[in-house]
Structure formats: C-alpha cells, structure tokens
Amino acid sequence: MSKDWKTRTKLVHEGSRRSQYGEMAEAIFLTQGFVYPDAETAEARFVKAGEDEFIYARYGNPTTRMFEERIAGLEGTEDAFATASGMAAVSGALMALLRAGDHVVSSRALFGSCLYVLEEVLGKFGVKVTFVDGADLEAWRAAVVPGVKAVFFESMSNPTLELVDIRAVSEIAHAVGALVIADNVFATPIFSNAVEQGADVVVYSTTKHIDGQGRALGGVVCGTREFIRKVLEPYMKHTGGSMSPFTAWIMLNGMATLDLRCRAMAESALQIARALEGDARLSRVVYPGLASHPQAALAAAQMGSGGTLVTFDIKGGKEAAFRFMNALDIIKISNNLGDAKTIATHPATTTHSRLPQEQKDALGITPGLIRLSVGLEDVGDLIAELQQALAAG
Numbered sequence: 001m002s003k004d005w006k007t008r009t010k011l012v013h014e015g016s017r018r019s020q021y022g023e024m025a026e027a028i029f030l031t032q033g034f035v036y037p038d039a040e041t042a043e044a045r046f047v048k049a050g051e052d053e054f055i056y057a058r059y060g061n062p063t064t065r066m067f068e069e070r071i072a073g074l075e076g077t078e079d080a081f082a083t084a085s086g087m088a089a090v091s092g093a094l095m096a097l098l099r100a101g102d103h104v105v106s107s108r109a110l111f112g113s114c115l116y117v118l119e120e121v122l123g124k125f126g127v128k129v130t131f132v133d134g135a136d137l138e139a140w141r142a143a144v145v146p147g148v149k150a151v152f153f154e155s156m157s158n159p160t161l162e163l164v165d166i167r168a169v170s171e172i173a174h175a176v177g178a179l180v181i182a183d184n185v186f187a188t189p190i191f192s193n194a195v196e197q198g199a200d201v202v203v204y205s206t207t208k209h210i211d212g213q214g215r216a217l218g219g220v221v222c223g224t225r226e227f228i229r230k231v232l233e234p235y236m237k238h239t240g241g242s243m244s245p246f247t248a249w250i251m252l253n254g255m256a257t258l259d260l261r262c263r264a265m266a267e268s269a270l271q272i273a274r275a276l277e278g279d280a281r282l283s284r285v286v287y288p289g290l291a292s293h294p295q296a297a298l299a300a301a302q303m304g305s306g307g308t309l310v311t312f313d314i315k316g317g318k319e320a321a322f323r324f325m326n327a328l329d330i331i332k333i334s335n336n337l338g339d340a341k342t343i344a345t346h347p348a349t350t351t352h353s354r355l356p357q358e359q360k361d362a363l364g365i366t367p368g369l370i371r372l373s374v375g376l377e378d379v380g381d382l383i384a385e386l387q388q389a390l391a392a393g
C-alpha cells in the first residue's frame with residue numbers, strides 16, 4: 001500500500017486483501033483454522049508464518065489482518081494487533097510489557113476499567129503505579145524518575161475533557177527511557193497524531209468512533225513491529241484476547257466513513273457547546289474547542305479540533321440533571337460514545353458511580369454533570385431538544 005495516500009484514501013483501501021474471486025467488499029473469512037497442502041508446509045508455517053500465511057484465528061486471520069493494516073496505516077505505525085475489546089487492548093499492552101518490580105506512571109483521570117487494571121491487576125502482580133494529574137507537567141516531571149518503565153494516559157479524559165500534552169509528556173518519559181502508551185479513544189484516530197507527537201504505543205477501543213454505530217466491542221494496539229509482534233502478540237495470542245473476524249469486518253466498514261463522521265460530529269459538538277455556553281441554567285460548559293477551555297490552545301495544536309464530546313454541569317444537581325435526561329427524546333440515555341446516535345450520560349450515577357466521593361470531587365464529577373457524545377443527527381434538532389430539556393431541568 002502507498003504511504004503517500006491521504007487519510008480518506010487509506011480509510012477506504014489500506015490493507016485490502018482480495019481472494020481469487022476478486023470481491024469488491026472486504027470478505028469475512030469466518031474461519032478458525034487454515035488448511036495446509038502438505039505436512040511440510042504445516043511444519044514450515046509453525047516455524048515462521050509469512051505475510052499471507054495464517055495458522056489459527058487467535059493468532060491472526062485475513063479479515064482481522066486487513067483491519068490491523070488499515071489502522072496502522074492511519075496511525076502511521078509499523079503494525080497493529082486487533083483485540084476483542086478496548087480493555088483487551090489496554091490490559092494486553094500493559095501486561096505484555098510489564099513484570100513484577102516495574103514502575104508505571106499514569107494520569108489519574110481514567111476510564112473505570114483502565115483504573116481497575118492499573119490499580120488492582122498490576123498491583124496484584126507487583127507492578128508499582130504512581131498516579132498524577134495528567135494536565136500538570138510538573139507532576140509528570142516529579143513522578144517520572146529514572147527506572148520508570150512506562151507512562152500511561154488517556155490523551156483526553158473522561159468525562160471532563162482534560163488533555164494530556166502528548167509531546168511534553170513523551171519528552172519527559174523518553175528522557176528516562178520509559179515507553180509511552182496513550183489511550184486515544186476520546187481524541188479519535190482522526191484528530192490525534194499521537195505517534196507523531198511522541199507516543200510509542202497507541203490503544204483504541206474500536207467500540208467507540210471506529211465502529212461508530214454501537215454494534216460491536218473491539219480494540220486495537222498500534223506500535224512498532226518490534227513491540228506488536230515481539231512483545232504484544234505472544235501475550236495476546238496465547239491469552240485469548242484476539243478480535244473475531246466478524247468484528248474486524250464491522251470495524252473495516254466503520255473505517256471507511258470514520259473521517260467524515262468524526263468531522264461532522266465535532267462540527268456539531270462545537271455548535272452545541274457554543275449554544276450552551278453562558279446559559280444561566282448551567283454552571284459550566286466544557287469543550288476543548290471553546291476559547292474558554294483552559295487547554296484550548298493545546299487542543300488546537302494537538303488535535304486541530306475540540307473532539308466529539310461536550311460536558312456540562314446543570315445547576316440544581318442530580319435532581320435537575322435527571323429531569324433534564326428524562327426530558328430527552330432524540331438523545332438517548334446510555335454510556336457509549338462516538339456513536340451515530342447522540343448519547344447523554346450522567347457519570348456520577350453510572351460510569352463513575354463506584355468512585356469514592358473524594359475521587360469524584362478531585363475529577364470534577366459533580367452531581368449535575370452531563371456528558372454528551374454528539375452524533376450525526378441534525379444539529380438544529382439536537383440544540384432544540386437540549387434547550388427544551390434544560391427548560392424541564
């Protein structure tokens with residue numbers, strides 16, 4: 001495939017493989033195994049499988065391979081490994097790399113399951129984890145001491161949309177030889193150039209924008225061929241977290257429209273943020289594309305966009321937030337994001353309900369907080385519905 005292709009061309013064509021039938025659409029190779037013409041071929045393939053030679057779907061599959069090559073082409077990494085979910089990607093990248101006695105520094109504002117993996121799972125196996133405020137470069141500098149093996153962060157945090165300065169944190173990490181692993185879900189593969197900005201490994205939950213239609217769980221780890229094939233693949237293929245060919249086919253189809261969808265959603269998100277900003281019924285509107293966002297300049301430089309989510313705090317706390325949510329119609333109450341359908345989430349009582357109060361306070365997860373994942377509906381309809389629901393709140 002051509003390295004000169006621009007994003008939209010890659011999203012449609014990169015990694016495509018065609019069988020002897022010359023099918024136009026990507027085929028689903030719904031097969032667990034592969035037949036060898038003779039015993040010698042089987043033996044040789046187990047010693048070293050070539051480019052288009054497969055052994056077992058847990059190790060790799062032609063449809064899954066198409067998806068891996070397409071996303072690696074998009075990210076600008078040498079390789080990628082597709083996983084059964086975003087959490088299989090996050091936990092796989094960390095577990096494959098680390099061993100007892102290693103030290104990791106991570107941002108504190110994490111997706112709940114990421115926090116579980118870093119705090120509980122890594123802790124159980126003797127890995128030391130130091131948490132820092134991801135937006136505070138001084139805190140990163142103080143925590144990333146010689147001997148730190150890896151740095152982990154979500155480049156845009158959930159649900160308060162704080163950014164981590166990828167370039168600056170990568171410089172701090174690389175100065176002590178630490179590997180930078182970025183969970184880039186909120187930034188999307190369209191708005192983020194995390195590898196170009198210094199990250200070594202990028203992980204996605206493809207459940208979000210890449211599928212974009214709320215159909216399938218999936219994940220992917222992007223990195224150097226050395227990391228993907230020598231460090232990650234042995235762990236993933238033997239522990240069982242590989243993506244199914246059917247899911248890979250869904251993700252391949254999602255990729256074709258990813259750029260168009262993310263840009264349309266971000267455009268609507270900006271209009272919604274502007275419509276809500278200054279509303280007397282809200283105590284704050286958080287959107288990295290608004291000039292009022294404390295990291296607006298970083299968002300512009302790092303993503304060239306404010307992204308596809310808007311968070312706002314309704315005065316009147318939980319009761320007002322619930323009245324608002326219950327007055328919605330087009331906008332669905334759920335907890336996915338990056339979907340074609342606009343979704344409202346009340347983090348304090350759902351995605352972040354298990355956090356102790358002091359942690360909610362530290363992360364700014366207040367009782368009136370609503371996270372809006374902006375979808376593909378007409379933005380005028382969405383703004384009208386938000387205004388109507390705010391009147392009910």
Ligand SMILES: *Cc1c(COP(=O)(O)O)cnc(C)c1O
Nearest residue numbers: 085086087111183185205207218
């Ligand atoms: C959803 C999400 C994950 C986990 O992905 P799953 O596909 O649900 O396993 C990890 N990190 C972030 C930032 C997410 O939003």
